[in-house]
Amino acid sequence: MLIVGSHVSPYVRKVLVALAIKGIAHEVDPITPFYGNDEFSRLSPLRRIPVLIDGDLVLNDSTIICEYLDETYPDPPLMPRAPADRAKARWLEEFADSRLGDLCIWRLFFRKVVAPRVFKREPDLEDLKLVTEVELPAALDWIEAQAPADEFLFGHVCTAEIGLACFFRNAAIAGWEMDPARWPKAAAWVARVQAIPEFAATMPMEKAILTSPNAERRDALIAAGARLSEETYGEPEPRASIMLR
């Protein structure tokens, strides 16, 4: 099984943590968004990462990939069993993928960490202020109301909780962390998810990517324990991408 996508993407990280929990052997082709070649466009019509490739099967979208993994390898489970619980888990995942994706990735991580490096573009400070002082706090008020008092929502960690924790990991890399005094249950919940061994194991990969020049990145990832594919769907230069919308 091959995952195409960078370890610093929260959507890729969600899938890598799910694969690790399931104990499914896999390799990673660590291309970054915007750096995919034409064959990548064919595999991923919206030029999104991650892509899962398993023989003839090609799947897009982290949520869909994780549902597929949970249906194909049900043990240990990553989704609750009762329909109402499943709907609740899916909504938490969708809230994270859409709302936290907009706030933590596009308007925070992308503009502060990615755009200055890749596109030589400086962040919009007024919008950053709106994100960190108004919109992320409002999202966290909602998350605080969903957070369990201890452990996880459904007796075991679920995909939605992994996804949620992934977005706050990227926010932290971009220099923003939630105030545990203001959102105590949310902060403890996210910290519990990030502390599970399969999640904690992803952090050295991010560090390897963020602290290495492009040319040394593969070696740094391998040194950090990543199993990388020999093939790649990446190319040396970024190109305009639908992901920018």
Add this chain to the structure above:
Amino acid sequence: MLIVGSHVSPYVRKVLVALAIKGIAHEVDPITPFYGNDEFSRLSPLRRIPVLIDGDLVLNDSTIICEYLDETYPDPPLMPRAPADRAKARWLEEFADSRLGDLCIWRLFFRKVVAPRVFKREPDLEDLKLVTEVELPAALDWIEAQAPADEFLFGHVCTAEIGLACFFRNAAIAGWEMDPARWPKAAAWVARVQAIPEFAATMPMEKAILTSPNAERRDALIAAGARLSEETYGEPEPRASIMLR
């Protein structure tokens, strides 16, 4: 069971068609996006429609609502059974919800039909040209490659196909229809879905909404056969909404 949301929303229409196929009795509170009151914000933290309310259960997101309906009322099915087929169906639905949502709803229907009426704002003609001449055709090239030669993808109509057909219904209301000479399989596929009785039954509701002044809309909907709720989460004036992002 109560569905909060307007019959002209493609996401609401998807759920209404699913409920009709399943034969599940329901009422509709026909609020339009941007017109929800504070209680609506509590039920729908991203102020999106549709919302499903079933006793204490409140669900957001048309995809999640339809998965819940299919898990709770499995007959007749709206999803295929094999995990790889389910992933394929989910990806088609996600492609429609995200990409066609952006193209057909926000950049076509919203700007041409909704914004001039609700927000007194005229459409950006250059972007409309980009959507109808470049981006929608590119999306349709991909859809054409997915289209079955006849009938439906998985032996019965599935949620993803209903969703797909919903977006092209809104595009048609906004004056854009795909060229059947250029995309023959896609055009025939969408027409087949729109022709199933449960889908065709939604069209008089749209007409009632689009051709009636606000004050007469409830009566027009009831005359067209809609079963409406007595309560409402709507309010008379639109307000700023997260949906505008």
